[in-house]
Amino acid sequence: MATILSLDKLLALLSESAGEDESIDYTGDILDMEFEALGYDSLAMFNTVNRVERDYGISVGDDIVANAKTPRLLLAEINERLRAVG
Template identity: 50%
Template sequence: MTTTTTTTVTLADLTRMLRESAGEEEGVDLDGDVIDTPFMELGYDSLALLQVIGEIQREYGIEIPDDAVVDAETPGALLALINSGGATAA
């Protein structure tokens, strides 16, 4: 059985994990106002998202639905999905 998680992942957490697991595109400033910038514009393809979502799941012990890779097009959307309980405790 699963329970709703109370985990809160911040934008700073997300950008740190993006850097660690998928690197940072030249010319992109992840510390800037990127909350609504599409991942594609930040230089991250679906595989990079798969990689970072894997890291989030491991670090926070949560499960994020596979569809997040395609459904969450921006950091804001991904964080909303994780923090609103769309993710479940693993």
């Protein structure tokens, strides 16, 4: 069975990459909220994706990071790659 990155794991990685001491407790449906609205800038996004690439052995292009503006879009791209290496 292929590894799948969950929303909770993605948010934890984002928090770590942004240098936050604790994970933020999000309420409501944040899958379609833009990362900027969640408080994450492009540096946090690139750091997070670099960590995912290193930890999971996949490659996610910079263009995908730049275009995946929401957790739903980024998770879809990451999980597609994870399933491919399954």
